[in-house]
Amino acid sequence: MAGWQPHTSIENSREIIKTVFSAPETYPVVLKETDEVVGSVGITTAKSEVHSAKIADNECEIGYWIGKPYWGQGLIPEAVTELLRHAFKNLKMTAVWCGYFDGNGKSRRVQEKCGFTYSHTEYNKPVPLLNDFRTEHFTKLTFEEWKKQY
Numbered sequence: 001m002a003g004w005q006p007h008t009s010i011e012n013s014r015e016i017i018k019t020v021f022s023a024p025e026t027y028p029v030v031l032k033e034t035d036e037v038v039g040s041v042g043i044t045t046a047k048s049e050v051h052s053a054k055i056a057d058n059e060c061e062i063g064y065w066i067g068k069p070y071w072g073q074g075l076i077p078e079a080v081t082e083l084l085r086h087a088f089k090n091l092k093m094t095a096v097w098c099g100y101f102d103g104n105g106k107s108r109r110v111q112e113k114c115g116f117t118y119s120h121t122e123y124n125k126p127v128p129l130l131n132d133f134r135t136e137h138f139t140k141l142t143f144e145e146w147k148k149q150y
């Protein structure tokens with residue numbers, strides 16, 4: 001659902017931690033009570049690997065996942081809300097994008113709950129890590145819209 005295969009081994013996971021999870025503006029989602037790392041949220045900018053052709057300078061895209069045992073507790077909306085604050089207040093972004101593959105209703109709900117609204121759909125998008133093509137829906141939250149919520 002997020003565009004990559006399940007990890008195949010501990011070594012494979014170590015490699016992902018060193019590369020994907022160590023990229024700039026990529027953060028762990030940590031349970032406050034136990035300090036356990038249970039997921040990840042991150043920001044990609046126009047200069048890095050972004051998903052929508054429509055993304056402009058001073059705009060970014062947010063991505064996220066959380067381990068299955070922790071689904072349904074509102075943890076990713078909580079983390080994304082904080083990441084939005086960081087993107088708008090610290091990084092001075094003018095808009096933040098998000099997206100989900102067709103059929104990923106769980107991710108669509110996260111975006112709705114965080115204030116994103118539907119922008120457009122891109123069809124037959126290549127997903128290299130899955131060697132496949134997908135339909136992806138994009139949503140957007142502008143600084144002006146975000147400011148009204150806070």
Ligand SMILES: CC(C)(COP(=O)(O)OP(=O)(O)OC[C@H]1O[C@@H](n2cnc3c(N)ncnc32)[C@H](O)[C@@H]1OP(=O)(O)O)[C@@H](O)C(=O)NCCC(=O)NCCS
Binds near residue numbers: 066076104
């Ligand atoms: C999408 C995802 C990040 C949501 O995180 P989360 O912290 O569970 O978010 P929420 O608790 O707000 O739940 C979002 C929706 O998921 C659905 N959901 C929650 N728990 C579920 C479960 N155990 N089984 C099925 N659906 C569930 C509900 O529709 C919920 O919406 P609701 O609040 O209106 O009921 C998480 O499901 C995930 O990591 N999925 C796999 C990776 C992925 O899809 N990443 C996003 C790529 S765009």
